[in-house]
Amino acid sequence: MKSNDKNRRLGLNRRNFLKATAAIAAAIIVSSLFLPVQAAKQEIRVGLTLSYSGVYAMVGKRVEDGVRLAFAQSKYKDQVKFFSEDTQGKPNVAIEKAQKLFDKEKVHMLVGPIAGHESLAVSEMLKPKKKLMLLAYGANIKLCGESCSRYTFLCGHTPWNQSYPAADWFLKTLGKKVYLIGADYSTGHEVVKFFKEPFEKKGGQVVGSFFAPLGTTEFAPYLAKIKSASPKPDGIFGFLGGNDLINFVKQYDEFGLRKENIPIIVGLGGFGPAILPSMGDGVLGNYHVFHYSYWLENKENTAFKAAFAKMFPGELADESVILGYEVGTMMVKGLDAAGGNPDNTEKIIDGIEKVDYKSPRGHIKMDPNHVANVPIYLFQVQQKDGKYFLKTAASVGNFGTPYSGPDAPGGECKMSK
Amino acid sequence: MDLSLLLPNLLYGVTIGSTLILIASGLSLTFGVMGVLNFAHGGLCMLGAYFGYTLVQVTGNFWLSLIVAPLIVAGIGILMEAFTIRPLYGLNPLYQLLLTVGLAMIIANTVLLTWGGDQHSITLPPYFKGYVHFFSLDYPRFRLFVLLFSATIAGILWITISRTKWGIVIRAGMHDLETVNAFGINIFRVFSIVFAIGAGLAALAGVIIGSMRAINPEMDFELLTSALLVVVIGGMGSFRGAVVGSLLLGITDAFGAQFFTGVAKFSVWFLMVVVLLFRPEGLFKED
Numbered sequence: 001m002k003s004n005d006k007n008r009r010l011g012l013n014r015r016n017f018l019k020a021t022a023a024i025a026a027a028i029i030v031s032s033l034f035l036p037v038q039a040a041k042q043e044i045r046v047g048l049t050l051s052y053s054g055v056y057a058m059v060g061k062r063v064e065d066g067v068r069l070a071f072a073q074s075k076y077k078d079q080v081k082f083f084s085e086d087t088q089g090k091p092n093v094a095i096e097k098a099q100k101l102f103d104k105e106k107v108h109m110l111v112g113p114i115a116g117h118e119s120l121a122v123s124e125m126l127k128p129k130k131k132l133m134l135l136a137y138g139a140n141i142k143l144c145g146e147s148c149s150r151y152t153f154l155c156g157h158t159p160w161n162q163s164y165p166a167a168d169w170f171l172k173t174l175g176k177k178v179y180l181i182g183a184d185y186s187t188g189h190e191v192v193k194f195f196k197e198p199f200e201k202k203g204g205q206v207v208g209s210f211f212a213p214l215g216t217t218e219f220a221p222y223l224a225k226i227k228s229a230s231p232k233p234d235g236i237f238g239f240l241g242g243n244d245l246i247n248f249v250k251q252y253d254e255f256g257l258r259k260e261n262i263p264i265i266v267g268l269g270g271f272g273p274a275i276l277p278s279m280g281d282g283v284l285g286n287y288h289v290f291h292y293s294y295w296l297e298n299k300e301n302t303a304f305k306a307a308f309a310k311m312f313p314g315e316l317a318d319e320s321v322i323l324g325y326e327v328g329t330m331m332v333k334g335l336d337a338a339g340g341n342p343d344n345t346e347k348i349i350d351g352i353e354k355v356d357y358k359s360p361r362g363h364i365k366m367d368p369n370h371v372a373n374v375p376i377y378l379f380q381v382q383q384k385d386g387k388y389f390l391k392t393a394a395s396v397g398n399f400g401t402p403y404s405g406p407d408a409p410g411g412e413c414k415m416s417k
Numbered sequence: 418m419d420l421s422l423l424l425p426n427l428l429y430g431v432t433i434g435s436t437l438i439l440i441a442s443g444l445s446l447t448f449g450v451m452g453v454l455n456f457a458h459g460g461l462c463m464l465g466a467y468f469g470y471t472l473v474q475v476t477g478n479f480w481l482s483l484i485v486a487p488l489i490v491a492g493i494g495i496l497m498e499a500f501t502i503r504p505l506y507g508l509n510p511l512y513q514l515l516l517t518v519g520l521a522m523i524i525a526n527t528v529l530l531t532w533g534g535d536q537h538s539i540t541l542p543p544y545f546k547g548y549v550h551f552f553s554l555d556y557p558r559f560r561l562f563v564l565l566f567s568a569t570i571a572g573i574l575w576i577t578i579s580r581t582k583w584g585i586v587i588r589a590g591m592h593d594l595e596t597v598n599a600f601g602i603n604i605f606r607v608f609s610i611v612f613a614i615g616a617g618l619a620a621l622a623g624v625i626i627g628s629m630r631a632i633n634p635e636m637d638f639e640l641l642t643s644a645l646l647v648v649v650i651g652g653m654g655s656f657r658g659a660v661v662g663s664l665l666l667g668i669t670d671a672f673g674a675q676f677f678t679g680v681a682k683f684s685v686w687f688l689m690v691v692v693l694l695f696r697p698e699g700l701f702k703e704d
Contacts (some may be wrong), residue, residue, distance in 0.1 A: 246631035
């Protein structure tokens with residue numbers, strides 16, 4: 001009885017209920033007549049062949065976060081679907097996974113693998129299939145030159161476009177004498193080589209160099225060499241990664257090289273926000289040459305950091321995230337150019353070739369060899385309120401990677417449709 | 418070839434070697450007395466580094482962490498020995514092997530869960546920065562401290578083993594456990610103490626190493642490899658072997674980096690091959 005009373009008070013008897021239902025149904029039918037027909041939007045299928053295990057595990061996850069953020073900010077946010085595969089850092093696995101994503105999952109485009117030997121292998125495989133891949137990392141120097149492909153874009157940075165401007169900056173700012181160091185594998189050698197060539201050509205002198213095996217924990221013998229180098233170097237340039245760099249910086253401080261005013265300049269980044277706190281005071285005053293810093297001051301970066309913090313609370317918007325974000329942004333711009341049709345790969349490519357925009361990194365363009373032309377900065381480690389941060393010491397301009405002529409680091413790029 | 422670097426490199430080698438003594442002697446002792454090759458030894462060393470790091474972060478006192486971190490890890494060692502290793506004495510050594518490898522994994526993953534995957538390092542007090550000048554040579558202060566400190570600890574250990582009553586028990590235990598037991602000495606207590614000392618020394622080395630290098634969840638394996646190399650070169654179960662092996666390894670490492678930069682890492686393995694070719698049981702047989 002009680003419930004009947006309640007229904008009556010609300011006017012919810014059978015007649016009213018039927019009236020209301022009819023009215024709602026009519027409203028839906030009428031409104032659908034006047035609104036543009038919303039065809040079921042086509043799904044945009046994006047594949048990711050990244051490393052989700054091993055040394056690059058965190059990098060893989062962060063790149064994916066960046067791609068997701070870029071799509072979440074676009075008009076395709078409800079259409080996009082992601083398919084992730086772990087390449088384990090192995091070229092054969094990367095090829096297999098990329099093939100699977102295109103053949104079985106029917107993805108429209110791919111975020112390519114992280115290691116340079118993987119990306120080259122996958123690019124060669126995709127070329128005859130005319131399938132599109134965008135790379136956050138995987139900047140194999142050959143992809144900038146002789147192995148360039150219409151279907152591959154390098155959206156991040158290359159060892160060349162950071163080492164080359166660093167040489168100029170070193171000569172102008174620090175002096176003419178350098179000590180070169182490198183991790184003893186391809187990246188270490190490339191970073192050093194692309195610095196050394198222009199440095200010597202412009203009158204610089206290399207007073208000594210060494211390549212230390214990956215995983216070196218004791219740099220004492222190497223630091224002794226630097227200390228006894230004659231003439232005394234004006235700075236140390238080179239590339240060491242992860243733990244090796246921490247060990248080197250700590251022991252460099254212990255050996256008093258910081259007090260002797262011989263700064264370290266790391267090519268290809270190194271002093272990221274995740275690693276800085278563990279370096280100790282030895283890191284203060286040293287530089288790295290890079291395309292991005294978390295602390296870069298521009299309105300795009302501020303907005304990017306805020307949006308990332310909202311979507312992924314508690315995570316760090318580091319250089320891996322920004323590279324993923326760049327890849328995602330370019331995918332969105334390519335889709336825009338193709339009228340939102342993910343099947344039109346050729347139109348998407350034409351669109352990405354023409355990108356020219358402001359990203360949190362600064363002004364980004366795409367060069368004809370499909371390598372991003374990006375701003376390069378020299379960042380110096382400084383301290384504020386007891387915390388380390390990177391201060392922009394110099395903005396050295398925009399750099400792509402040469403692809404023609406005898407000086408092209410990766411050979412001549414002949415792009416064919 | 419730069420001869421002026423010979424002396425500093427010799428000193429660096431000895432310093433690296435002296436921290437290795439702390440790790441390897443524990444590994445060697447537990448093998449000698451208990452017959453257990455502890456694959457979790459690198460993990461105990463890593464635990465020392467992490468506890469040391471946290472203690473310095475919380476208290477800001479390096480000396481406190483140098484004392485407390487090894488005590489904590491020694492405590493963990495006692496529990497490990499009593500509850501996991503003890504039930505397996507007298508069984509097939511394969512069980513102990515599997516057990517300690519498992520313990521190493523548990524430690525590594527616990528560290529990863531507790532401290533995360535990022536690298537850390539222990540901040541040294543300011544008076545350890547800079548260097549000491551002697552014999553026309555600049556030597557970093559902290560390294561000099563490490564050298565003297567480790568040498569002192571190794572010296573105390575040596576005297577304990579060779580001159581004290583406990584040392585006699587330990588040495589006797591290496592030869593004939595049953596007789597020791599028959600003399601009315603509780604061998605389980607001996608095992609406990611030996612294991613605790615080994616764990617504590619490893620943790621001590623961990624704090625020192627964590628002040629010179631990056632602390633990360635993968636460091637346990639690298640430390641274990643070095644310690645195993647020392648034990649194989651020096652002779653399984655021999656304290657003297659651990660000392661000599663550590664110094665040899667440290668010096669080879671330093672000179673390898675100076676003279677054969679490209680293949681520096683290979684030099685220590687080459688040393689092992691040479692030693693094993695001529696003395697398959699290592700440089701020293703059981704003491």
